[in-house]
Amino acid sequence: MKLHICHLYARLLNIYGDRGNIIALTQRASWRGIEVEVRAPGLAENLDPSWADIYFVGGGQDKQQIMIAEDLQRHADNLKIAANDGAVMLAVCGGYQLFGHYYKPHQGSELKGISLMDAYTVAGDRRMIGNVTVELPDKSTLVGFENHSGKTFLGKGLSPLGKVLKGNGNNGEDAFEGAHYKNIYGTYLHGSLLPKNPHFADQLITEALTRRYGAVKLEPLDDEIESKAHDKARLLKA
Amino acid sequence: MDSFLPCLATLAAKSISKLIRLSGAGMASNLPGKIANAICPNTLPYFAKQLTRGCLAVSGTNGKSTTSGLLASILAQAGYQVIHNRQGANLIAGITAAFTEAANLNGSLKGNFGLLEVDEAALPLLTKTVDCQNILVTNLYRDQLDRYGELDKTAKLIAQGIAQKQSNAILNADDPNVCNLSCPATKIFYGLNNSSLNYDTTSPVSTVNDLSNTEISYCPHCGNEIYYGSSKTLSGNWSCLSCNYKRPDLDFYASNIKLFSEHSTFVLNDKHGSASITLPLPGLFNVYNATAAGAAASHLGVNLNTIKTGLEKYETLFGRSEKVHINDRLVVIQLIKNPAGASKSLASLTNSKCAKVVIAINDNLADGRDISWLWDANFEALANIDTSFIVSGQRAQDMAVRLKYAGIKSTQIVCIPSISLALKEALEETPVKSTLWLLPTYTALLEIQRILKQYKD
Numbered sequence: 001m002k003l004h005i006c007h008l009y010a011r012l013l014n015i016y017g018d019r020g021n022i023i024a025l026t027q028r029a030s031w032r033g034i035e036v037e038v039r040a041p042g043l044a045e046n047l048d049p050s051w052a053d054i055y056f057v058g059g060g061q062d063k064q065q066i067m068i069a070e071d072l073q074r075h076a077d078n079l080k081i082a083a084n085d086g087a088v089m090l091a092v093c094g095g096y097q098l099f100g101h102y103y104k105p106h107q108g109s110e111l112k113g114i115s116l117m118d119a120y121t122v123a124g125d126r127r128m129i130g131n132v133t134v135e136l137p138d139k140s141t142l143v144g145f146e147n148h149s150g151k152t153f154l155g156k157g158l159s160p161l162g163k164v165l166k167g168n169g170n171n172g173e174d175a176f177e178g179a180h181y182k183n184i185y186g187t188y189l190h191g192s193l194l195p196k197n198p199h200f201a202d203q204l205i206t207e208a209l210t211r212r213y214g215a216v217k218l219e220p221l222d223d224e225i226e227s228k229a230h231d232k233a234r235l236l237k238a
Numbered sequence: 239m240d241s242f243l244p245c246l247a248t249l250a251a252k253s254i255s256k257l258i259r260l261s262g263a264g265m266a267s268n269l270p271g272k273i274a275n276a277i278c279p280n281t282l283p284y285f286a287k288q289l290t291r292g293c294l295a296v297s298g299t300n301g302k303s304t305t306s307g308l309l310a311s312i313l314a315q316a317g318y319q320v321i322h323n324r325q326g327a328n329l330i331a332g333i334t335a336a337f338t339e340a341a342n343l344n345g346s347l348k349g350n351f352g353l354l355e356v357d358e359a360a361l362p363l364l365t366k367t368v369d370c371q372n373i374l375v376t377n378l379y380r381d382q383l384d385r386y387g388e389l390d391k392t393a394k395l396i397a398q399g400i401a402q403k404q405s406n407a408i409l410n411a412d413d414p415n416v417c418n419l420s421c422p423a424t425k426i427f428y429g430l431n432n433s434s435l436n437y438d439t440t441s442p443v444s445t446v447n448d449l450s451n452t453e454i455s456y457c458p459h460c461g462n463e464i465y466y467g468s469s470k471t472l473s474g475n476w477s478c479l480s481c482n483y484k485r486p487d488l489d490f491y492a493s494n495i496k497l498f499s500e501h502s503t504f505v506l507n508d509k510h511g512s513a514s515i516t517l518p519l520p521g522l523f524n525v526y527n528a529t530a531a532g533a534a535a536s537h538l539g540v541n542l543n544t545i546k547t548g549l550e551k552y553e554t555l556f557g558r559s560e561k562v563h564i565n566d567r568l569v570v571i572q573l574i575k576n577p578a579g580a581s582k583s584l585a586s587l588t589n590s591k592c593a594k595v596v597i598a599i600n601d602n603l604a605d606g607r608d609i610s611w612l613w614d615a616n617f618e619a620l621a622n623i624d625t626s627f628i629v630s631g632q633r634a635q636d637m638a639v640r641l642k643y644a645g646i647k648s649t650q651i652v653c654i655p656s657i658s659l660a661l662k663e664a665l666e667e668t669p670v671k672s673t674l675w676l677l678p679t680y681t682a683l684l685e686i687q688r689i690l691k692q693y694k695d
């Protein structure tokens with residue numbers, strides 16, 4: 001088996017350690033003997049929608065974010081095809097915002113997203129910074145760190161990723177964090193997210209491989225070190 | 239200005255800092271400066287006006303402490319009486335305390351030159367009241383994102399600090415964001431001449447992929463990636479591939495750079511000539527610090543021979559910086575606080591012989607509460623080192639995960655959250671005459687300094 005990972009704009013959207021998510025996916029697959037290939041298309045480069053099993057897009061600084069918002073439009077159709085076909089997508093922070101309809105800043109023009117998910121983001125008045133714990137529908141938890149001023153609101157038909165137990169989440173108002181539609185996941189959680197939430201990393205890998213190879217059951221790994229970090233993060237104050 | 243209030247403020251600050259010393263509470267207190275400013279908000283400008291040879295501020299994300307330490311050493315050689323705030327006490331309160339500490343109770347100052355290490359966000363606050371003729375900027379790395387927002391904002395704060403009193407700017411030309419700082423007065427550029435750069439760029443093969451080279455900087459004009467030629471670090475000559483922005487000509491530069499495990503050699507060049515330097519510090523980042531200090535001194539009129547002597551005689555204070563000897567073991571301490579700096583420290587660690595490594599990660603406000611940056615630093619460089627790694631501090635567990643995913647075996651990772659216990663174990667496991675490396679975040683470093691003092695006494 002081989003896992004194809006597409007890290008969109010890896011070199012321009014690479015703040016807040018989101019690259020740790022790629023490291024986690026890569027290592028957790030290769031520790032199980034699953035081969036991994038990562039491609040990282042940048043600005044003006046092309047994307048083959050049939051190649052990747054998992055797409056990842058992280059967050060960047062304002063200037064890079066604007067450059068990417070424009071470039072990402074080229075891939076909107078291809079990404080929609082892949083998403084409808086069950087490709088796994090994880091978008092963090094700025095990437096999450098671009099997966100929605102738009103980002104509306106305080107000043108300047110609206111940043112158009114690619115509407116993969118029925119969500120929109122508006123600039124808030126305060127920056128939401130701190131540790132976050134989220135409870136998923138299966139009662140497991142995600143831990144991470146948020147740092148955003150954009151407030152994201154979900155359309156009626158779109159499920160949040162989970163409930164906020166600690167921190168702000170999507171907008172600091174409705175106690176929800178992230179979004180989940182088909183196999184697309186959007187979230188504000190840095191940390192990096194996946195290394196400290198190995199169950200979620202494995203869920204993404206399983207969904208990705210199942211789509212390509214049929215039902216897959218991953219070999220369990222020894223996650224003692226990861227669990228300790230997860231448990232420690234749950235104890236941190238927001 | 240009436241000297242009554244500044245004198246009272248000085249008396250209060252001195253008394254408080256004596257009390258703090260006697261109580262053993264440690265050296266990182268902002269209290270004396272805060273009290274002085276509460277009694278007399280003009281304490282800082284009152285004293286700064288007495289600096290007959292002027293004032294120079296050092297700011298930037300990395301290297302402020304070592305650069306100002308090296309510059310202090312040069313200026314002492316050149317006959318300056320330097321007033322210098324100590325490492326890390328680089329907010330207004332800490333700078334004020336440096337002056338009250340150096341003042342007599344009659345309000346006169348024992349010193350004629352101010353060398354002020356200033357936090358990026360505090361620089362505009364400083365120059366609002368204090369006339370710094372010169373401001374040196376080391377670099378602008380992504381750092382402390384949760385405190386200041388993003389790099390562009392930090393750059394704006396520094397530019398504002400420079401513009402307020404029309405200070406001259408001594409700028410690291412190798413950093414596109416530093417070069418781009420606007421400065422209404424004179425700009426002096428320093429950097430490395432990398433046509434002669436001779437250092438080891440071989441790093442262990444990453445277990446992940448070519449993204450391990452995460453030290454990327456972006457063009458401040460068009461936002462695209464900056465190209466640094468063949469160099470894999472953010473050093474030397476650069477240009478933007480998308481627009482015409484490129485490195486300006488250098489006024490002061492280092493060439494013929496050779497890096498060794500505990501020192502480095504290079505040649506410093508100004509418009510009059512050149513001097514060969516043997517710097518008693520390892521790592522390319524210290525070559526930058528020395529070049530920055532040299533450029534500032536040269537701009538103040540110090541000649542290259544004196545600069546050479548100052549740099550070569552540089553001695554680190556106990557527990558304050560890179561090297562200490564404890565029980566016949568060498569302990570190398572390097573503060574890590576952001577990906578670019580940490581990756582440079584990790585590179586110099588892998589180039590040296592080390593028996594044991596402790597990585598201590600705290601997440602207090604002064605460290606940056608977000609530790610995500612650990613994933614942007616190249617810990618993969620450690621994967622081929624045959625030792626065990628002790629992870630410590632408030633976020634020891636996260637550091638353990640980082641090392642595991644960097645390709646280090648779980649059995650090689652020892653998690654001891656208590657920093658004092660971690661140091662005890664590390665020193666016991668470091669053989670005599672061998673080297674122990676400590677890589678702490680800021681508040682972990684302060685704790686290490688306190689603990690190591692006890693070992694020395």
Ligand SMILES: [Zn+2]
Binds near residue numbers: 459462480481
């Ligand atoms: Zn450019």
